[in-house]
Amino acid sequence: MLKRLTPVTSPVTLERAKNHLRVEIAEDDDLISGYLLAATAFAEAHVALIFTPADFELTFDGWSECLDIHPAPVTGISRISYLGAAGGWADMEDNSYWFCGKRWGARIGFYAAESLPVLASRPGTVRVYFSAGYDDGLDLPPPPQAAQAILMMVGHLYANRETVVVGSGINVNQVPLATMTLLDQIRIYR
DSSP states (O other), rough: OEEOOOOOSSSOOOOHHHHHTOOOOSSSSHHHHHHHHHHHHHHHHTTTTTTTOOEEEESSSSSOEEEOOSBBBBEEEEEEEEBTTTEEEOOOOOOGEEEEEEEEEEEEETGGGGOOOOSSSOOEEEEEEEEOOOGGGBBBBHHHHHHHHHHHHHHHHHOOOOSSSSSSTOOOOOOOOOOHHHHHOOOOOO
């Protein structure tokens, strides 16, 4: 199970979103900020990528030869904790595992897999704490499709504030080559 430990942030600033929407008033700032976060969370979930730095906890039901870590890009492992057979949580030594991070995923392996600690016999006994997300400071900027798709979703949410359209003779059409097409270009399929 994946648990996000830090709040969602958007790679798109409020100022950029307001320019995109052609909004000059400050009264809608909270509304637009909420749309930015919702659009970012949707886009991140759809593509299995994190657009700004964030911390996560990923829970496994036991050891395996390698642990696949997602969402991407994984930028570092903080610690690996396990629930031992005696019932207490402990952390793995940093030198007992290796980490291979890539833009599209990461993997953790263990140097002495045959001598891993015995775990409690219940689910959720291994927890990996890690950082993920694109970061301009690490020379790892988010794909440009991400920001554009987020802006398009914010524009849609701002213009259509309800879940239904009421009226006679209303035609609703999806714009070709729009949000989902942009996101599908960067989506990681697992």
